[in-house]
Amino acid sequence: MSRIYLLVEGQTEETFVNELLIPHYSRQGIYLTPIIVSTSPGHKGGVVSYAKIKPQINKLCKQDDNAYVTTFFDLYALPGDFPGKNSPNYPHTENGKQKAEFLEAELAKDIGHHNFIPNLIVHEFEALLFVQIEAFEQWTDDDRVLAPLRKVRETTLPEDINDSPHTAPSKRILTAMADYQKTFHGPLIACDIGLDAIRQSCPHFAEWLDKIEAL
Template structure:
């Protein structure tokens, strides 16, 4: 289950084919927010019934999530029990643990992206070069990558990965450029630079060992 079209396209373009070759068949499903509308994780109370339904309709399949940690709804399981000054990775692991317990199905694998989908794109700043006429605009992104790994780039309102990308490239369109840039980078490079993302893939791969 994914938040929107960007994540759906990323899975379809970057992950579906290589995993199918090893017997793992991924089907991205966008969250329903209201009748006739899809996309956006606005509240846990809306998404829980959808996950429950998926887990129950085929107990031979596994249900997992591709949700951003950034701007996660306040009613998400575990939000109220995070200690002050907890490191981001520890927060995500804490939330994933509570998420799994709240859903309560053996065929559910929780996953939150640190901090959001765009963090994966910061694996390789050179992949943005095809989408700008002046590479100088990419210098702020190169600078932050010198001191931070992609998943460590924070969740501030103006400093989250997507905010940094838009500041450097105002014409960046998440649904258009995001999956294409990810395809340019490649799955192997992304998982090498993003340990938490890599950990999720290992969980998926364990379902049908390569």
């Protein structure tokens, strides 16, 4: 049996873990507990400052030495004080997977606990939804609005969809589907797609699951 605490960015990620990951892994004797990051007293959600996140990671790692701690944060829009973000060695010109791996390695060094598994989603949660654009169809009155999403998916893997303020996965979805609500639609669409399909199209995400399964 393995116990894993997942420090997640917000309600969407918490629901994704509860609805998709927990039922799958509990059958394997792996028990996941999502915890939304705290940003200030009484407020939760969003990685706005690494200085506020680090104590929470350390506390989880120390409070239960027999459990593991991992993160479920977006690579997109990480704060400037995140380990490695302003490093001269940061791979600015490489793909999202390489950027995430660099920052995860820096995060692991900064935290330093043996039971910590760093993880960043490339580039953000909505990238996982690009695995199957068809899953959006039940939420639209006119499927033609999904044409831009289908077009980018024809040539680009979900984790390679870039992270500018205008072309990040969530921005593309909102442009095509103005009534998209992250906390409502996101987890439902992800569940319709299914974990197997997501891991097949998202290699960095799949590697994280492999680490969890190897514990």
